[in-house]
Each structure stands twice: as structure tokens, then as C-alpha cells.
Amino acid sequence: MKVTSSTTTAKPRLTTSAMIASIAAEGQPTRAAPFGHALIELARRRPEVVGMTADLGKYTDLHVFAKEFPDRYYQMGMAEQLLFGGASGLAAEGFMPFVTTYAVFASRRAYDFIHQTIAEEDRNVKIACALPGLTSGYGPSHQAAEDLALFRAMPNMTIIDPCDALEIEQVVPAMAEHHGPVYMRLLRGQVPLVLDEYDYKFELGKAKQLRGGDDVLIISSGLLTMRALEAAKKLEADRIGASVLHVPTIKPLDVETIVAACRRPGRAVVVAENHTIIGGLGEAVAAVLMRERVHPAFHTIGLPDEFLAAGALPTLHDRYGISTDAIVGSVKSWL
Structure with missing residues (x-):
């Protein structure tokens, strides 16, 4: 049977693995495998x-280093x-x-192995x-919604x-x-390029x-800093001035900078994070402000204290309130 092609060319269907789905918006500048390079x-x-x-070189961008x-x-x-026991031995x-x-x-x-063989021994493992x-749509088995809470509780661990x-x-x-030991949350694959617009320079321990x-002051880290910056631009169109304080080092926390920013009178404070609301940046900032007796109107944006659903990342980000539009809506509702 002869098959003839249609004169109309259909648009190619865009597909991606939920495991390695990019967090970059369509047309957003990206760099490939920045960690590996x-x-x-x-x-x-x-x-x-x-x-x-541990069998994940391709999916953590370590394959370029291996080559x-x-x-x-x-x-x-x-x-x-x-893997972590061996890393401790090599560091020794x-x-x-x-x-x-x-x-x-x-x-x-592998928490106990990291705790006992790396953190307790203060081994130089990264x-x-x-x-x-929420950077995977594969459901609770692959969504590390509580990693910051776990590692924040580990002595000697920089995050x-x-x-x-x-x-x-x-x-x-x-x-x-x-x-000493460091835990870094890794964005892999085609990673968005955002901070080049802000003449940014990372300093360990500095916000x-x-x-x-x-x-409003939005205090954020990781992926949510990108979303906070996008939300601030949209809020500006509605004559709402949003300041964004990026906090890349979760531990040790830059207490001085955070407290100084939150002391400014008449400005609400919102902490936004890609992590459960339990034990992450939001609770860390809240504890700091309580100890320092600084009491602004305070709100948090984060993942709920529940096992998250599987699905497409844009849908999940909207559902759980960490998309740009969701952040805009939340901030407006609090002002």
C-alpha cells in the first residue's frame, strides 16, 4: 500500500521526560550543563x-566531566x-x-552515611x-521537597x-x-540564565x-529567585514595588543582611522557596526575625506539607503556588 504525505505539515509535537524537564521558559536564555563544565x-x-x-552521570551533568x-x-x-562512604574515604x-x-x-x-562518615568527620566532600x-514530575519518589530541612539539621554541613x-x-x-562538606541543590541540563542582568557575584554565606x-520584600533562593524576579516585573506593571533579596546560602544564613532588609518599616516580607514550608528557608528566616525582635507582616510561599502529585511541571507549579503568576496573585492578596 502506497502512503502519500499530506500537503499540510503538522507542527512537531514537543515532548520531554518528566525526569529531566527543563525549568526554562520558552525562548529564555540557557546554558548547557553549567555544573559539569x-x-x-x-x-x-x-x-x-x-x-x-551512582549511575546518574548523564542526569547530573557529570558525564561531561567523565569524558x-x-x-x-x-x-x-x-x-x-x-557512593558516599567511598567519597569519605577518598577525602580522608x-x-x-x-x-x-x-x-x-x-x-x-544515604542520610546516615553522609551524617556519620562525612559530616561528623568534617570531610572535604562536595x-x-x-x-x-519540585523540579521533577515523577511524584514523591523523586521530588526532594524536604532536603533542606534534613541537611539544615546536620552539623558541619554548608548548604x-x-x-x-x-x-x-x-x-x-x-x-x-x-x-568541609557542602550540599548544593543542582539545576541540570539546559539551565536558565538570569543573574547576568544584575551584575551578580556569588559569595558563600552572603545574601x-x-x-x-x-x-514588599521577597526573600528567595534557588529556582524561586528566578520566579520572584519575574513576579516583581509583573507587580511593577501594577505599581507595586517588589524588592528581591536572593539568599543562595541556606546555611550559614546571612542574618545581618536579612534582618537589615526586614527592618525597613511599612514593607511586607514574603519568603519564597522551592521546598516544603516545614524546615526550610521560610522557617529559618522567621526564627531569625523572632530572635532579633523584628516583626514585619510575614508570609511564606512554598510547597505544602504533603506528598506532591505527579504531572507536568508547569501544572504542578501552578497547583502548588510557586509559578510566577501564582506568586503575583499571592503577593497581591497580602498587600
Whole structure:
């Protein structure tokens, strides 16, 4: 049977894996695998750097490092406890392991190994974990909604939640300069480029004001800083001035900068995070303000204290209130 083609060309159907779905909007500038490429640049200067993963090199952007430095790349198989135990041993011998997996596997499956063999021993292990918060549509098994709460409670652990590709590129060498264990939430694949518009420079332990505004202060980290900046532009069109304070280092927290920003009278404070409202940035900021006796009108935007649904990321972000439009709506309702 002969098949003839139609004279009308249908538009190609756009599909993507829920596991590696991009958080970039259509047409938004991106950079490919910023973590992997930044690690290559670091390794060229630092011979002690090694890369390690548990069968997830491709999905944590460590595969580009493996291609460049095959003799410094360790694929440990689907055994996360072994992965972190091995990283601790290498660190004890003077190496600097950069270890990747999914955030759910580090924070839940291998927590005790990280706690006992890395944090307690203050080993120089750098942990970079993909699919933080609600960046996967695969449901609770792969959505690390509580990773910050778990690692915030771990002594000796520094925690970083970068916003975009530019910040990831700057964070990697900063992690190497800091001695001791570090946990970084990793955005992988085609990562949005946002902070280049703001002449941004990452400093470990420092919060940075990205834009000013008289009506509301949005304190945010990670993906939600990108959303906060988008929301601020939309709010500006409605004559609402929104200031955005980016807090990439969750632990140690930049208490001085946060408190100073929140002392400004007559301005509501909203903390926005891609994490459960339990135990993350919002509760950390609230505790700081309580201790410092600073009491602005205070609100939080974050994921609910429940197991999240599976589905397409834009739909889930709207459903759980962390999309740009959802943030705009929430801020307006509080002013």
C-alpha cells in the first residue's frame, strides 16, 4: 500500500521526560550543563578533584566531566551508601570528591552515611544533587521537597541553593575553596540564565539584593529567585514595588543582611522557596526575625506539607503556588 504525505505539515509535537524537564521558559536564555563544565575548569587547576556518581552521570551533568577526566571519574553503580562512604574515604586520603546523585537519594537513602562518615568527620566532600524540590514530575519518589530541612539539621554541613547557570558556575569554585562538606541543590541540563542582568557575584554565606521596591520584600533562593524576579516585573506593571533579596546560602544564613532588609518599616516580607514550608528557608528566616525582635507582616510561599502529585511541571507549579503568576496573585492578596 502506497502512503502519500499530506500537503499540510503538522507542527512537531514537543515532548520531554518528566525526569529531566527543563525549568526554562520558552525562548529564555540557557546554558548547557553549567555544573559539569565548571567542574572541568576547576579540575584543570586542582588535581585533587574527582567526580563520583551512582549511575546518574548523564542526569547530573557529570558525564561531561567523565569524558574530560575518565581516570578521575568513579561510577559506583546504584548504591548511594557506597557512593558516599567511598567519597569519605577518598577525602580522608586528600582528594576532593564532587559527588552527584538525585536529592532524594542523598537526603533520604544515604542520610546516615553522609551524617556519620562525612559530616561528623568534617570531610572535604562536595555533594551536588539534581531534582531539588519540585523540579521533577515523577511524584514523591523523586521530588526532594524536604532536603533542606534534613541537611539544615546536620552539623558541619554548608548548604547552597543556586538560582541559575551563572551562579552554579560561580558556586563550584567557591565550594572548593571552602574546607568541609557542602550540599548544593543542582539545576541540570539546559539551565536558565538570569543573574547576568544584575551584575551578580556569588559569595558563600552572603545574601544579595537584586532589585529594590517599597511595598514588599521577597526573600528567595534557588529556582524561586528566578520566579520572584519575574513576579516583581509583573507587580511593577501594577505599581507595586517588589524588592528581591536572593539568599543562595541556606546555611550559614546571612542574618545581618536579612534582618537589615526586614527592618525597613511599612514593607511586607514574603519568603519564597522551592521546598516544603516545614524546615526550610521560610522557617529559618522567621526564627531569625523572632530572635532579633523584628516583626514585619510575614508570609511564606512554598510547597505544602504533603506528598506532591505527579504531572507536568508547569501544572504542578501552578497547583502548588510557586509559578510566577501564582506568586503575583499571592503577593497581591497580602498587600
